Amino acid sequence: MIRIGLQRRAKRMDAAQIEKLRVALGERSIVMVGMMGCGKTAIGRRLAQRLGLPFADADDEIEKAAGKSISEIFQDHGEEHFREGERKVIARLLSGGPQVLATGGGAFMNAQTRDAIRENGVSVWLKADLPVLLRRVGRRDSRPLLRGDNPEAVMKRLLKERSPIYAEADLVAESRDEPHDQIVTQIINLLLKSPILAAQPGV
Ligand SMILES: Nc1ncnc2c1ncn2[C@@H]1O[C@H](COP(=O)(O)OP(=O)(O)OP(=O)(O)O)[C@@H](O)[C@H]1O
Numbered sequence: 542m543i544r545i546g547l548q549r550r551a552k553r554m555d556a557a558q559i560e561k562l563r564v565a566l567g568e569r570s571i572v573m574v575g576m577m578g579c580g581k582t583a584i585g586r587r588l589a590q591r592l593g594l595p596f597a598d599a600d601d602e603i604e605k606a607a608g609k610s611i612s613e614i615f616q617d618h619g620e621e622h623f624r625e626g627e628r629k630v631i632a633r634l635l636s637g638g639p640q641v642l643a644t645g646g647g648a649f650m651n652a653q654t655r656d657a658i659r660e661n662g663v664s665v666w667l668k669a670d671l672p673v674l675l676r677r678v679g680r681r682d683s684r685p686l687l688r689g690d691n692p693e694a695v696m697k698r699l700l701k702e703r704s705p706i707y708a709e710a711d712l713v714a715e716s717r718d719e720p721h722d723q724i725v726t727q728i729i730n731l732l733l734k735s736p737i738l739a740a741q742p743g744v
């Protein structure tokens with residue numbers, strides 16, 4: 542009996558905090574950034590569900606806009622063309638907040654995209670170490686950058702090159718191999734504590 546009462550209270554508190562977070566967010570998007578396999582899509586989708594916000598995945602939107610898979614875009618037009626499409630698609634998506642937006646692993650490397658995210662969103666770097674990432678990307682063959690002879694060396698290089706840039710994100714969440722819901726709770730707690738949200742007028 543007492544336990545059910547406590548559970549109800551915890552749920553009500555959760556709902557109140559989520560409402561507070563949504564008010565503080567306003568029109569901005571929560572933008573997931575980080576390496577291939579860190580969980581931007583999987584965790585971002587669940588975060589959106591928990592917050593009652595729409596979810597968008599930039600990679601999916603690029604594929605829709607091009608009418609081709611990412612692998613086909615790389616093959617037919619090259620990486621540079623893909624990156625330009627990625628920048629445009631993310632700029633468009635950012636004008637449609639509030640939402641949770643999962644970006645592609647390389648999107649945050651573009652300075653214009655970083656500026657647009659800073660203006661229209663709160664960025665979350667899902668940080669994971671190399672062995673975790675390698676295990677996760679090994680499950681799918683849809684990433685053109687990892688099609689060569691030595692995907693492990695590519696991931697190692699990209700992680701080293703990109704980490705200082707991902708570190709410019711507003712928040713950093715550890716993406717360990719834990720239940721997805723636990724990572725989502727970690728992100729919600731970080732958002733609730735973040736001065737970026739607390740500093741909004743009227744909150
Ligand atoms: N915290 C986690 N614990 C265990 N598995 C996870 C976790 N987060 C993500 N995964 C799994 O890792 C795989 C890769 O995740 P996901 O596709 O979300 O990565 P991503 O960051 O979107 O990658 P990309 O940049 O290539 O789009 C998926 O199978 C996903 O379910």
Ligand SMILES: O=C(O)C1=C[C@@H](O)[C@@H](O)[C@H](O)C1
Nearest residue numbers: 577600611645646647684685
């Ligand atoms: O890390 C990257 O550069 C990429 C990650 C994926 O999300 C896709 O955007 C694409 O495969 C490139």
Ligand SMILES: [Mg+2]
Nearest residue numbers: 581582600643
């Ligand atoms: Mg993804």
